[in-house]
Amino acid sequence: NAGVMQNPRHLVRRRGQEARLRCSPMKGHSHVYWYRQLPEEGLKFMVYLQKENIIDESGMPKERFSAEFPKEGPSILRIQQVVRGDSAAYFCASSRQGNPYNEQFFGPGTRLTVL
Amino acid sequence: QKEVEQNSGPLSVPEGAIASLNCTYSDRGSQSFFWYRQYSGKSPELIMFIYSNGDKEDGRFTAQLNKASQYVSLLIRDSQPSDSATYLCAGRAHSGGGADGLTFGKGTHLIIQP
Numbered sequence: 001n002a003g004v005m006q007n008p009r010h011l012v013r014r015r016g017q018e019a020r021l022r023c024s025p026m027k028g029h030s031h032v033y034w035y036r037q038l039p040e041e042g043l044k045f046m047v048y049l050q051k052e053n054i055i056d057e058s059g060m061p062k063e064r065f066s067a068e069f070p071k072e073g074p075s076i077l078r079i080q081q082v083v084r085g086d087s088a089a090y091f092c093a094s095s096r097q098g099n100p101y102n103e104q105f106f107g108p109g110t111r112l113t114v115l
Numbered sequence: 116q117k118e119v120e121q122n123s124g125p126l127s128v129p130e131g132a133i134a135s136l137n138c139t140y141s142d143r144g145s146q147s148f149f150w151y152r153q154y155s156g157k158s159p160e161l162i163m164f165i166y167s168n169g170d171k172e173d174g175r176f177t178a179q180l181n182k183a184s185q186y187v188s189l190l191i192r193d194s195q196p197s198d199s200a201t202y203l204c205a206g207r208a209h210s211g212g213g214a215d216g217l218t219f220g221k222g223t224h225l226i227i228q229p
Contacts, residue, residue, distance in 0.1 A: 033216050035219075042221040043203065091158055093217075100207040101146070101147055103161055104149070104217060106160070107158060108158050109158045
């Protein structure tokens with residue numbers, strides 16, 4: 001399967017726990033984007049990464065959220081001390097290059113539920 | 116503040132007719148525009164993207180861009196019940212530090228009536 005992969009597909013956490021979401025881009029893609037979709041709301045950009053670099057994190061909440069894309073392995077979105085308002089679908093997308101004329105392809109998403 | 120506006124619908128279209136979906140954007144720096152289809156509970160699926168003024172056709176789909184009016188549209192010809200979904204319009208700008216993430220509208224819910 002050459003598509004964008006995300007795991008886990010569903011994640012349940014209690015308030016105060018940590019959530020780690022993983023994303024492996026499509027083969028040949030080195031640009032990764034994370035988006036969040038809250039219930040009944042649109043998709044919101046969070047962060048854009050290349051290998052070992054955060055390019056744009058203008059959409060990331062200032063506290064508790066972090067992202068990385070190491071030289072080896074998947075990109076990880078980390079949410080510390082989760083709260084109920086973090087319950088959402090988190091989507092990862094990837095593109096071959098980072099310019100505006102490249103398509104972004106989405107993974108299946110991770111649905112986070114905070115109890 | 117970058118915004119992409121869409122009519123939330125629902126937009127109801129008879130099977131076989133043309134469905135017309137519209138989108139306006141506020142950021143004149145937006146370079147390219149994307150249409151995604153999202154079924155309930157699923158991830159967005161790319162349908163088309165456009166970055167030049169005018170029309171771009173792919174099968175039953177035609178994307179239209181008018182940068183002067185800051186307007187993007189998607190036409191779906193010969194609508195099928197399987198086209199029933201939420202259609203998301205997104206724009207992407209290129210800022211000094213590189214391209215930005217996609218700015219999405221809230222989507223238009225399209226219903227194709229058999």
